[in-house]
Amino acid sequence: MSQARFRFIPGLVVLALVTVAVLATACSTGGASSGKGVKVVAIENFWGSIATQVGGSHVQVTNIINNPNADPHDYEPTAADARAIADAQYVIVNGAGYDAWADKLLAANPSKSRKVLNIGDALGKKEGDNPHLWYSPEYVMTVAGRIRDDLKTIDSANASAYDQAEQQYISVGLKQYTSHINDIKAKYAGTPVGATESIFSYLAPALGLNLITPPSYLNAVSAGEDVTASDEATVEKQIGQKQIKILVYNSQNTPPNVQLLIDKAKAAGIPVATVNETLTPATASLQDWQSAQLQGIADALQKATGK
Numbered sequence: 001m002s003q004a005r006f007r008f009i010p011g012l013v014v015l016a017l018v019t020v021a022v023l024a025t026a027c028s029t030g031g032a033s034s035g036k037g038v039k040v041v042a043i044e045n046f047w048g049s050i051a052t053q054v055g056g057s058h059v060q061v062t063n064i065i066n067n068p069n070a071d072p073h074d075y076e077p078t079a080a081d082a083r084a085i086a087d088a089q090y091v092i093v094n095g096a097g098y099d100a101w102a103d104k105l106l107a108a109n110p111s112k113s114r115k116v117l118n119i120g121d122a123l124g125k126k127e128g129d130n131p132h133l134w135y136s137p138e139y140v141m142t143v144a145g146r147i148r149d150d151l152k153t154i155d156s157a158n159a160s161a162y163d164q165a166e167q168q169y170i171s172v173g174l175k176q177y178t179s180h181i182n183d184i185k186a187k188y189a190g191t192p193v194g195a196t197e198s199i200f201s202y203l204a205p206a207l208g209l210n211l212i213t214p215p216s217y218l219n220a221v222s223a224g225e226d227v228t229a230s231d232e233a234t235v236e237k238q239i240g241q242k243q244i245k246i247l248v249y250n251s252q253n254t255p256p257n258v259q260l261l262i263d264k265a266k267a268a269g270i271p272v273a274t275v276n277e278t279l280t281p282a283t284a285s286l287q288d289w290q291s292a293q294l295q296g297i298a299d300a301l302q303k304a305t306g307k
Contacts, residue, residue: 036060038155041088043099044072045279046134047119047143049286051092053169054147058158062088064102068280077101088114090154092147094134095120097127115150119143130222134286135275136202137181144169177287180294181207188301194235194244194265196258197221199275204248207297212244221258232257239264245304248297251276271300 037060042048045063052061062084065072085091085102086109093102095118106116119133120126123142133139148166152159189208195201198218204211217231238244239261247265249258251274265272273296279289301307 040090042092046286047092054166056165091116093118096125096131098131130198132199194247196249199250200248246300247272271303273297273300
């Protein structure tokens with residue numbers, strides 16, 4: 001889902017959170033560590049999972065959005081969120097318009113000693129681009145390296161530990177995740193598939209799959225906008241004529257028109273697979289969460305193709 005679906009915070013709530021952030025700044029020690037590690041705030045828990053594993057015992061990570069039943073697009077920050085950001089030494093923001101409210105809280109508490117990683121900016125993404133960056137295996141690897149480098153800058157005394165932890169994360173932590181990706185690509189490369197929104201647009205090509213759903217359809221559903229009659233007819237034709245082998249949908253975004261499409265796919269004997277936007281369960285690591293979803297996609301492909 002894209003930033004166009006965001007429900008912005010009413011002005012009075014923004015003012016209240018700004019006040020909390022300013023008060024938190026006045027009561028803080030300028031971002032200095034409490035001795036329990038670098039204070040990291042991740043706006044989304046999937047990025048926080050990477051920070052936790054790369055930082056190890058040298059960081060204490062607070063995740064703002066960590067409820068698997070919550071839609072990050074509709075999130076409204078709390079006073080506790082404002083305090084956490086005000087007190088952080090390192091803040092990780094998805095960017096690309098996905099969590100624009102976080103920029104307001106950061107601006108309310110400017111700090112020269114706090115480092116901010118805006119992942120969208122780091123990857124050259126802007127508002128309006130697909131913000132589901134954690135669904136790109138390439139971007140996951142890139143972000144892990146960026147978090148390592150930022151932590152080394154903030155806490156140079158433990159630089160070697162961050163280097164070792166990041167290498168361990170890539171080679172061991174992500175081993176099953178990358179294995180799933182490579183296996184699907186090797187077995188199902190070129191297979192035509194469909195999706196209900198842009199959350200799958202980064203992952204499909206990484207898996208070697210041919211996502212044939214019109215991009216304009218994917219973007220419209222993601223943005224909560226009206227789908228054109230032409231696109232609606234195209235996706236229904238792709239299902240009716242079984243031009244796609246599987247349909248992938250976001251379980252956190254199933255408005256009536258999407259649910260109808262899912263029902264039509266099932267009725268046509270087209271297997272469906274689900275993805276969602278936050279760690280499920282909330283205690284899962286990014287790689288375990290993604291591996292489970294990849295297994296679901298592999299199972300659907302095996303059912304559809306017999307391979």
